[in-house]
Amino acid sequence: xxxxxxxxxxxxxxxxxxxxxxxxxxxxxxxxxxxxxxxxxxxxxxxxxxxxxxxxxxxxxxxxxxxxxxxxxxxxxxxxxxxxxxxxxxxxxxxxxxxxxxx
Amino acid sequence: xxxxxxxxxxxxxxxxxxxxxxxxxxxxxxxxxxxxxxxxxxxxxxxxxxxxxxxxxxxxxxxxxxxxxxxxxxxxxxxxxxxxxxxxxxxxxxxxxxxxxxxxxxxxxxxxxxxxxxxxxxxxxxxxxxxxxxxxxxxxxxxxxxxxxxxxxxxxxxxxxxxxxxxxxxxxxxxxxxxxxxxxxxxxxxxxxxxxxxxxxxxxxxxxxxxxxxxxxxxxxxxxxxxxxxxxxxxxxxxxxxxxxxxxxxxxxxxxxxxxxxxxxxxxxxxxxxxxxxxxxxxxxxxxxxxxxxxxxxxxxxxxxxxxxxxxxxxxxxxxxxxxxxxxxxxxxxxxxxxxxxxxxxxxxxxxxxxxxxxxxxxxxxxxxxxxxxxxxxxxxxxxxxxxxxxxxxxxxxxxxxxxxxxxxxxxxxxxxxxxxxxxxxxxxxxxxxxxxxxxxxxxxxxxxxxxxxxxxxxxxxxxxxxxxxxxxxxxxxxxxxxxxxxxxxxxxxxxxxxxxxxxxxxxxxxxxxxxxxxxxxxxxxxxxxxxxxxxxxxxxxxxxxxxxxxxxxxxxxxxxxxxxxxxxxxxxxxxxxxxxxxxxxxxxxxx
Numbered sequence: 001x002x003x004x005x006x007x008x009x010x011x012x013x014x015x016x017x018x019x020x021x022x023x024x025x026x027x028x029x030x031x032x033x034x035x036x037x038x039x040x041x042x043x044x045x046x047x048x049x050x051x052x053x054x055x056x057x058x059x060x061x062x063x064x065x066x067x068x069x070x071x072x073x074x075x076x077x078x079x080x081x082x083x084x085x086x087x088x089x090x091x092x093x094x095x096x097x098x099x100x101x102x103x
Numbered sequence: 104x105x106x107x108x109x110x111x112x113x114x115x116x117x118x119x120x121x122x123x124x125x126x127x128x129x130x131x132x133x134x135x136x137x138x139x140x141x142x143x144x145x146x147x148x149x150x151x152x153x154x155x156x157x158x159x160x161x162x163x164x165x166x167x168x169x170x171x172x173x174x175x176x177x178x179x180x181x182x183x184x185x186x187x188x189x190x191x192x193x194x195x196x197x198x199x200x201x202x203x204x205x206x207x208x209x210x211x212x213x214x215x216x217x218x219x220x221x222x223x224x225x226x227x228x229x230x231x232x233x234x235x236x237x238x239x240x241x242x243x244x245x246x247x248x249x250x251x252x253x254x255x256x257x258x259x260x261x262x263x264x265x266x267x268x269x270x271x272x273x274x275x276x277x278x279x280x281x282x283x284x285x286x287x288x289x290x291x292x293x294x295x296x297x298x299x300x301x302x303x304x305x306x307x308x309x310x311x312x313x314x315x316x317x318x319x320x321x322x323x324x325x326x327x328x329x330x331x332x333x334x335x336x337x338x339x340x341x342x343x344x345x346x347x348x349x350x351x352x353x354x355x356x357x358x359x360x361x362x363x364x365x366x367x368x369x370x371x372x373x374x375x376x377x378x379x380x381x382x383x384x385x386x387x388x389x390x391x392x393x394x395x396x397x398x399x400x401x402x403x404x405x406x407x408x409x410x411x412x413x414x415x416x417x418x419x420x421x422x423x424x425x426x427x428x429x430x431x432x433x434x435x436x437x438x439x440x441x442x443x444x445x446x447x448x449x450x451x452x453x454x455x456x457x458x459x460x461x462x463x464x465x466x467x468x469x470x471x472x473x474x475x476x477x478x479x480x481x482x483x484x485x486x487x488x489x490x491x492x493x494x495x496x497x498x499x500x501x502x503x504x505x506x507x508x509x510x511x512x513x514x515x516x517x518x519x520x521x522x523x524x525x526x527x528x529x530x531x532x533x534x535x536x537x538x539x540x541x542x543x544x545x546x547x548x549x550x551x552x553x554x555x556x557x558x559x560x561x562x563x564x565x566x567x568x569x570x571x572x573x574x575x576x577x578x579x580x581x582x583x584x585x586x587x588x589x590x591x592x593x594x595x596x597x598x599x600x601x602x603x604x605x606x607x608x609x610x611x612x613x614x615x616x617x618x619x620x621x622x623x624x625x626x627x628x629x630x631x632x633x634x635x636x637x638x639x640x641x642x643x644x645x646x647x648x649x650x651x652x653x654x655x656x657x658x659x660x661x662x663x664x665x666x667x668x669x670x671x672x673x674x675x676x677x678x679x680x681x682x683x684x685x686x687x688x689x690x691x692x693x694x695x
Contacts, residue, residue: 003439025571032564057477071568078488078569079576083583086363095364095589101599 115207164216190320235321262296300333308595343390351385359489397466415445428586433507
């Protein structure tokens with residue numbers, strides 16, 4: 001099986017794979033900084049219209065359109081928030097033993 | 104009927120009726136032929152209104168063909184081909200008959216031009232799909248099926264009541280967009296019937312309950328048809344209904360939260376249906392042309408990738424008999440192809456560039472931003488991080504990698520499934536990638552002509568940043584995500600346990616009152632009265648109780664024998680009865 005061989009090949013070199021992944025993440029962030037350095041202001045129809053919108057969400061939107069690496073932070077924070085808050089919620093009695101409904 | 108017009112649903116119904124009598128050596132060919140014929144029929148339909156049948160003082164409209172009904176008819180019949188191919192080796196004919204009637208019900212609802220026709224097919228879907236749960240044959244499947252039926256009948260009553268109120272006010276049965284700016288009781292009742300089938304919280308708990316319990320291929324059908332037919336009905340009936348925007352956003356996040364807690368992979372996928380349908384419901388609520396296009400496109404893409412994911416996890420269940428993360432792990436050596444296909448499904452639902460979700464989900468999010476509902480866009484993006492976290496990472500990781508929790512028996516049984524299941528998954532995977540790479544295929548079918556280009560640098564960069572940094576978070580917090588052998592309580596607690604609570608409340612005061620009266624009796628000590636009472640009591644014991652007990656006893660015996668029948672044959676008898684009734688109805692309407 002080729003797929004199994006490929007996966008085993010990668011697993012045997014897990015440290016290298018992880019390092020490559022970190023480099024990719026760094027490149028992604030670096031590319032966004034380059035974008036910000038070249039053209040720091042957004043362009044496009046909905047962005048232009050959003051300039052006149054008011055409120056915290058609109059401000060956040062304008063910030064997301066300009067700030068470099070905004071979506072990297074967003075993705076990481078979103079992931080951590082979802083895991084931690086959901087588990088907290090689950091351990092408040094929502095998660096229960098598997099035979100709960102059987103008695 | 105003056106001009107003969109073949110409804111695609113009719114092909115499914117006739118196929119379902121003939122299937123039991125088709126000789127076994129021809130059966131597989133016949134099974135592939137019927138959904139393909141239905142698909143070909145959908146492709147050959149011209150826009151217009153067909154199949155108008157006078158009925159009492161109304162006109163039933165069976166065939167309203169326009170862009171909106173066509174895109175849904177197209178994807179439903181396409182999924183019917185893939186789903187049938189996936190379950191091709193299943194010997195029990197009843198399962199295929201139920202699935203096909205279910206598909207036919209969905210097509211009937213999609214092409215219905217009036218509320219009465221819609222309602223009949225709507226109910227037919229619930230009545231036929233429940234068999235896909237019952238055929239699993241476990242003790243839990245029986246009760247899950249009854250709960251499923253009960254919930255859907257309640258939704259049906261709301262829909263019917265709404266239709267009646269609507270007819271009373273407008274004297275029209277036409278299934279067209281209701282006036283959502285002046286929403287009244289009828290609008291809300293009809294919308295309630297629709298959103299129950301779309302699994303909008305708090306009317307959603309039937310979905311993981313049923314889809315986690317259905318047969319391995321039954322879930323593949325169920326995950327496509329009920330909720331997406333409901334999305335179609337919402338788009339057709341109540342586009343722009345404001346309340347759907349917050350409801351859709353809540354849905355998208357609710358499914359994500361419960362998916363974190365879930366230990367059963369099919370129930371996890373079921374919670375992600377709720378989450379994904381949330382995008383579509385929010386899109387319908389936004390109601391702009393771009394948002395409606397997005398809802399249609401996302402429903403189309405969703406049916407394929409969610410079918411693919413259910414096929415992948417269904418393969419694991421079918422081969423190993425397990426669907427819980429705490430009983431699986433490390434299977435990549437045994438089921439490599441299933442892993443690859445499931446991963447493609449996971450990348451599609453997570454909206455990775457070049458996969459189908461990328462070109463559909465972003466349309467709804469863009470529509471939210473363009474409509475200046477910024478919170479909608481941000482919260483949906485938050486939910487999409489959660490989607491990748493679970494379906495793209497947690498499901499593949501804890502089944503095919505992670506700690507190997509397999510029992511020796513599970514490990515021995517694990518292997519890639521038969522050719523037909525592999526082929527079905529391969530076709531769905533190919534379509535997911537094709538839709539993601541070649542956007543005109545999907546975009547040409549959308550109801551409105553709005554230009555939209557998902558592939559631009561900022562959008563790709565934004566998506567990759569969110570997804571890859573979610574992946575980083577996943578691996579850093581892996582310990583917290585370790586599966587736990589638990590179940591999660593949801594709204595269904597109220598009807599699964601609520602009965603017990605009610606009984607307890609009823610019993611305790613009644614018992615207390617009884618004890619109080621007994622005590623009073625003793626304290627007052629009316630011995631003389633008790634003497635005469637005793638003779639009355641003897642009469643009561645001997646005559647009345649005898650009669651009542653005898654009567655009750657015979658009832659209990661009858662009940663017990665019925666229950667025995669119910670465990671085995673009754674479901675199949677019911678199946679046959681429903682099938683015959685449906686067939687008669689169809690013949691009556693189409694042939695006269």
